[in-house]
Amino acid sequence: MALQRWRTKEFLSDTRKNNMETILKTNITIEDVCEGFVYNELEEKGLFGLDGKLTIQPEYQRNYIYAFIDDGKKEIAVIDSILKGYPIGLIYFNKISENEFEVLDGQQRITSLGRFITDKFAVKDENGMEQYFTSMTEEKQNKILKTPLTIYECEGEEGEVKEWFKTINIAGVPLNEQELLNAIYSGPFVTRCKEEFSNSQNANVKKWSAYIRGEVGRQAFLEKALEWVSKGNIDNYMSSHRYDENIDELKNYFNSVIDWVSSVFSDVEDEMRGLEWGRLYEEYHDKSYNPDKVSKEVQKLYADPRIESRKGIFEYILGGSADTRLLNIRVFDDATKKSIYKKQTENAKTEDESNCPHCAIGHEANKRKIWNFSDMEADHVSAWAKGGPTSIGNCQMLCKTHNRAKGNR
Numbered sequence: 001m002a003l004q005r006w007r008t009k010e011f012l013s014d015t016r017k018n019n020m021e022t023i024l025k026t027n028i029t030i031e032d033v034c035e036g037f038v039y040n041e042l043e044e045k046g047l048f049g050l051d052g053k054l055t056i057q058p059e060y061q062r063n064y065i066y067a068f069i070d071d072g073k074k075e076i077a078v079i080d081s082i083l084k085g086y087p088i089g090l091i092y093f094n095k096i097s098e099n100e101f102e103v104l105d106g107q108q109r110i111t112s113l114g115r116f117i118t119d120k121f122a123v124k125d126e127n128g129m130e131q132y133f134t135s136m137t138e139e140k141q142n143k144i145l146k147t148p149l150t151i152y153e154c155e156g157e158e159g160e161v162k163e164w165f166k167t168i169n170i171a172g173v174p175l176n177e178q179e180l181l182n183a184i185y186s187g188p189f190v191t192r193c194k195e196e197f198s199n200s201q202n203a204n205v206k207k208w209s210a211y212i213r214g215e216v217g218r219q220a221f222l223e224k225a226l227e228w229v230s231k232g233n234i235d236n237y238m239s240s241h242r243y244d245e246n247i248d249e250l251k252n253y254f255n256s257v258i259d260w261v262s263s264v265f266s267d268v269e270d271e272m273r274g275l276e277w278g279r280l281y282e283e284y285h286d287k288s289y290n291p292d293k294v295s296k297e298v299q300k301l302y303a304d305p306r307i308e309s310r311k312g313i314f315e316y317i318l319g320g321s322a323d324t325r326l327l328n329i330r331v332f333d334d335a336t337k338k339s340i341y342k343k344q345t346e347n348a349k350t351e352d353e354s355n356c357p358h359c360a361i362g363h364e365a366n367k368r369k370i371w372n373f374s375d376m377e378a379d380h381v382s383a384w385a386k387g388g389p390t391s392i393g394n395c396q397m398l399c400k401t402h403n404r405a406k407g408n409r
């Protein structure tokens with residue numbers, strides 16, 4: 001409650017400074033707000049309330065997420081609070097006209113209320129039995145419907161409304177960066193984008209999920225599509241396309257990246273999720289790859305116990321298997337170690353010096369000592385931590401004492 005009071009105080013202070021209209025309403029009940037409530041299952045959002053006068057989820061609002069947090073515990077908690085007589089916090093409406101409003105803050109709570117009243121989910125009663133709204137006693141139904149809400153009705157210019165939106169959304173489940181950008185650049189472009197990339201019913205979501213990490217409802221796929229097409233400059237891209245009526249460029253580029261990945265790598269591995277596919281597409285999509293050979297190489301590398309970073313396998317293959325640092329290989333295989341040991345030992349005997357290069361240039365008794373293979377360890381000539389590859393050309397055998405003293409030098 002202290003946080004809520006602070007938010008109210010700060011918000012009202014800002015509105016006074018900007019001469020904004022802010023009116024407190026305490027006579028609007030849950031029944032009023034939920035009159036004519038419509039929930040769109042396809043887009044997962046509450047659409048209308050107040051008998052069609054209230055837009056519950058304007059374009060700058062995020063998707064409804066309470067049903068998907070902790071198996072719906074968030075939306076159940078809203079109903080439980082009402083039944084126990086607890087306040088559910090302030091709600092803010094943006095006044096568009098005399099008979100037209102949109103929810104500035106509180107759409108998750110209002111959608112939860114509307115979904116419950118229209119029997120979209122159930123809550124448990126005092127006996128642990130699940131109850132839908134229509135199966136409740138009339139007394140409980142009226143307790144919910146007649147509960148008044150505390151609503152601030154606000155009126156201002158678009159830029160000011162967006163600033164208010166960001167200010168009052170500092171508590172609860174925070175808005176992520178893409179949700180904020182959707183709010184700032186709301187318009188036909190964002191509407192089309194959300195229809196394509198923020199729709200959990202889109203048949204392509206499962207395919208996209210193989211390569212992109214995150215939740216469709218939290219704008220993960222939209223953010224990635226925008227990041228790829230804009231080369232990381234999402235803000236500018238959304239600004240310049242805000243009033244576009246189609247998103248063909250965005251869709252085509254996104255699909256080009258996804259189709260390219262799936263054509264090169266016929267096997268879908270868990271480590272592919274979240275990789276920088278947009279960057280990799282830009283760097284490598286003009287090169288030719290044989291999917292069968294790529295698949296065999298992936299499986300070979302997956303079976304190699306020396307590889308510590310499977311995530312690096314895909315870029316390693318795309319780059320022609322040249323940068324072993326991507327695989328995070330620290331350990332030389334036995335064949336490499338034995339080959340280097342043999343070469344160093346043969347040279348050492350010819351030069352009458354130790355087969356440990358560090359012993360050979362020292363002044364101690366081991367200057368001419370020929371170490372057994374078991375007494376030596378493989379070392380990166382150019383330190384692995386500084387980019388030295390785990391390759392035969394960067395391998396040397398040192399006695400255990402010198403190898404362990406060398407560290408990353």
